[in-house]
Amino acid sequence: MRVLEVFGICVVALLALLFLVFFRRRLLMAGGGTIRLQIRVSELVPGRGWSTAIGQFAGGTLRIHRLFSYAVRPKRTLDRSSTVVEGRRLPEGPERLTMPGHWVILRLSTTLDEIEIAMAESTVTGFLSWLEAAPPGQPGSVAPRPAIRPDPIEQ
Structure with missing residues (x-):
């Protein structure tokens, strides 16, 4: 017994x-404003080290919470003003087995280090829009186009 x-x-x-x-x-x-993603936590073995996570947009930051964790605080926090997309690629090798085929891997550069995150193609579009929505002149934002002025008509 x-x-x-x-x-x-x-x-x-x-x-x-x-x-x-x-x-x-x-x-x-x-709370809304969340996305499903994977974050690379280890690069010891090529193609391995990915952890499933939830990204939560909060103002100018993206808080990344690991899915299978009891932690209240996020694992990583990406600040929009200091995050730049360095590269974009499709999953290759063992990565194709751990994530869906329509996902894209982004290499991000921050002021502290470089990280890789993976998300669905449709989510990448929203993420890049969020990055570009930073105030003008910030890293990661797109420079405004110069205004085209017509030539004055001489009279």
């Missing part, structure tokens, strides 16, 4: 931990 009690307590504890993970995910996504 003692073995069944211990087993039952372990099952209840496991279910409680799973509930907490999914409840945390629900809370993060409830």
Whole structure:
């Protein structure tokens, strides 16, 4: 009888931990402005080291929360004013097995380091729009086009 009690307590504890993970995910996504992505946390083995995450837009920052974590704080925070897209590529090698085929990998450069994130092509469009929406002159924003003025008509 003692073995069944211990087993039952372990099952209840496991279910409680799973509930907490999914409840945390629900809370993060409830506020809106969230995207599904993957972030590379390790580059020790080529093509490996990706972690599923939720990106949450909050003003001028993108807060990246790892999906299977109990942490309240984000794993990474990207500041729009200091983030620049260095490159864009499709998944290759083992990466094709860990993420959907329509995802794109972006190499981002920040003031601290370079990171790689992966997201769906449609999400990349929104992410790049968010980056370009920074105030003029900020890194990552697009420089305005010069105004074309017609020649004055001589009379």
